[in-house]
Amino acid sequence: xxxxxxxxxxxTSRRHLLRLTGGALALGALAAGATGCRNDTQDTTGGGxxxxxxxxxxxxxGSGGATDAGxxxxxxxxxxxxxxxxxxxxxxxxxxxxxxxxxxxxxxxxGKTGRPRWTLKNGxxxxxxxxxxDDTLYLASSAYDGTVSxxxxxxxxxTWRGRLGKEYRQPRPVAVDDKQVYVIAExxxxxxSSQTNVIAALDxxxxxxxxxxxxxxxxxxxxVHTAVRDRFLVYTDLxxxxxxxxxxxxxxxxxxxxxxxxxxxFALHGDLVIVPQGRVLQAFALADGAEKxxxxxxxxxxxxxPTVLGDTLYIADSDRTLRSVDPRTGKENWRxxxxxxxxxxxxxxxxEAGGTLYGATALDEGGGIHAFDPKTGTLRWxxxxxxxxxxxxxxxxxxxxxFALHGTKLHALPA
Numbered sequence: 001x002x003x004x005x006x007x008x009x010x011x012t013s014r015r016h017l018l019r020l021t022g023g024a025l026a027l028g029a030l031a032a033g034a035t036g037c038r039n040d041t042q043d044t045t046g047g048g049x050x051x052x053x054x055x056x057x058x059x060x061x062g063s064g065g066a067t068d069a070g071x072x073x074x075x076x077x078x079x080x081x082x083x084x085x086x087x088x089x090x091x092x093x094x095x096x097x098x099x100x101x102x103x104x105x106x107x108x109x110x111g112k113t114g115r116p117r118w119t120l121k122n123g124x125x126x127x128x129x130x131x132x133x134d135d136t137l138y139l140a141s142s143a144y145d146g147t148v149s150x151x152x153x154x155x156x157x158x159t160w161r162g163r164l165g166k167e168y169r170q171p172r173p174v175a176v177d178d179k180q181v182y183v184i185a186e187x188x189x190x191x192x193s194s195q196t197n198v199i200a201a202l203d204x205x206x207x208x209x210x211x212x213x214x215x216x217x218x219x220x221x222x223x224v225h226t227a228v229r230d231r232f233l234v235y236t237d238l239x240x241x242x243x244x245x246x247x248x249x250x251x252x253x254x255x256x257x258x259x260x261x262x263x264x265x266f267a268l269h270g271d272l273v274i275v276p277q278g279r280v281l282q283a284f285a286l287a288d289g290a291e292k293x294x295x296x297x298x299x300x301x302x303x304x305x306p307t308v309l310g311d312t313l314y315i316a317d318s319d320r321t322l323r324s325v326d327p328r329t330g331k332e333n334w335r336x337x338x339x340x341x342x343x344x345x346x347x348x349x350x351x352e353a354g355g356t357l358y359g360a361t362a363l364d365e366g367g368g369i370h371a372f373d374p375k376t377g378t379l380r381w382x383x384x385x386x387x388x389x390x391x392x393x394x395x396x397x398x399x400x401x402x403f404a405l406h407g408t409k410l411h412a413l414p415a
Contacts, residue, residue: 072371075411077114078400080103081107082123083408087362087392089265089349090114090129092405094396095137099403101394101410102130106139111398125172127225133176134204136160140172146175147200148183156375162207164200171200174226175233178248180204182233182293184224187214199235201250202381211250225264232286234273236264239265240277244286254289265305265348267313269327273311276303281315292328297321307350312374314357316346322359322377329380336377344370353397353415356380360393360404368393369404369413 076122082103082192085091091102098108104123109116124130125140132138136150136159146168146371150160164171164185171185180201188195191274200212221239232253232258233245243255259277267274272283272292281295281303297303308314315328320339339346346368347359357374361367389407397415404411 007225031176039321047147052242060233072369072381073414075404075413077412078385078408078409079109079114081109081403081405081410083410084126084341085391085394086127087394088129089394090131092394092396092403093130093132093137094398094401094403095132096135096152097151097397097398097408099398099401099412100130100153102126106156108153109410109411111403114410117154120156121153122243125170128172129174131173131176131181133181134178136176138173138176138181140170146171148181151203160204160207162202162204164198164202164209164212168198168245169194174199174224174235175228176204177228177247178204180210182226182228182247191325199233199250199394200248201244209414213245213250215267216261223264225266227266227268227274229268229271229286234268234286236266236275237263242266242273242284244273244289253287256284256289267306267308269308269311272327274308274327275305276306276315278329280304281306281409283327295325295330295332303311304346305348309350309352314350314359316348316359318346320344320346322346322372324374324377330362332378334375335373336372336379338372338377339370340381342379344379348392348393351395351402353395353399353402358395358397358402362392362396364388364390364406368406369395369402383411383413384410 027401032345034255044354075352081101083101085089085105085178093100098129099111100108102124106123112356128140136151141147141217142190146166147165148162148171152159157251162195166387167188168185169188175179175182181204182201182340184197184199187198188194189245198212198214201210203210226235226236231247233247242258243365244253246253252359270285273286279297279302285292297317303325304316306315307315308327313325322336323332324334328401345361345363345372349360351358357372368382370382385406391407394405400415402413402415
């Protein structure tokens with residue numbers, strides 16, 4: 001199974017800190033400790049919406065479980081979890097009946113009830129993605145011993161282990177397809193320091209190294225977004241590089257310098273990679289890097305992060321305009337100004353469930369989890385726990401629930 005969305009790896013970086021609301025809050029984020037996973041279900045009366053303590057009542061059409069005021073549904077359950085996240089979409093996953101937020105310990109909760117299903121004491125390495133492929137959850141080793149582990153997401157039991165080698169430090173999985181697990185690791189010098197890093201592929205059957213390629217001097221291990229499509233491994237990094245490699249050999253197919261990539265997030269569709277760069281959204285051919293189409297925002301606005309769901313690309317901009325775009329041509333299906341009219345924050349992550357388009361925002365005030373009509377972009381409601389937490393909202397779905405993570409609070413909303 002190909003990795004369909006972009007992934008991020010690395011410790012706290014400049015890109016992560018930019019998502020926080022100020023220097024003091026950034027330090028608070030780095031100092032925040034895990035709160036642990038409680039077995040009892042939290043009181044959800046403050047997590048719903050309406051005009052009280054819960055999410056913002058934006059009016060409009062509700063969905064299952066919506067309040068009488070037409071706002072967001074109340075959570076089916078809310079839990080405090082040991083989450084340690086930096087705003088990357090792959091730090092929350094829903095798979096095999098459980099929902100998992102990146103943290104230490106790594107706790108898997110039952111999607112229906114919120115009760116604990118299993119725990120890994122050492123948890124996930126902060127900043128490393130939770131990757132799902134071939135019914136396996138891949139994690140960076142918290143032992144820093146040059147290994148990557150695979151686990152049954154339903155039970156947490158280890159089912160696979162790959163080793164890059166002791167001459168490499170902190171290997172982190174960044175993408176996975178049906179044959180290989182792709183990792184980036186620091187190359188150790190004789191004195192224990194590291195000036196360069198390597199990108200490599202581990203066979204998902206044997207765990208052995210299929211290939212490894214040293215990256216250019218000056219590139220960093222942190223801040224890398226990665227995805228796989230067919231025979232292409234695609235990634236961006238903090239040095240504003242967009243790079244495509246051959247998955248069979250590791251050979252670099254092409255690379256482009258980008259201007260401004262909004263934290264490096266991109267989207268894939270068919271034979272295209274789609275990258276936001278300030279006012280311009282560009283699509284390049286995976287095979288040779290040729291530009292296929294571009295789309296511009298209105299003056300002074302810049303694009304946020306894109307998401308492709310099926311045959312539709314969704315993207316918001318800094319003017320709070322939401323667009324539905326045909327990813328094959330770059331032509332707009334519709335654009336909505338509802339976010340601007342209602343003073344709501346633009347989303348940076350999208351998913352679909354139960355006939356509704358959901359968007360998660362970066363900042364708490366005026367944000368949270370938005371619910372839109374996918375045919376028009378009309379804003380139906382916004383869920384916000386009113387905690388004031390400065391962490392970005394993250395989402396995942398199992399088709400029945402939309403799981404919303406905000407700091408260390410995990411909410412299960414009916415889809």
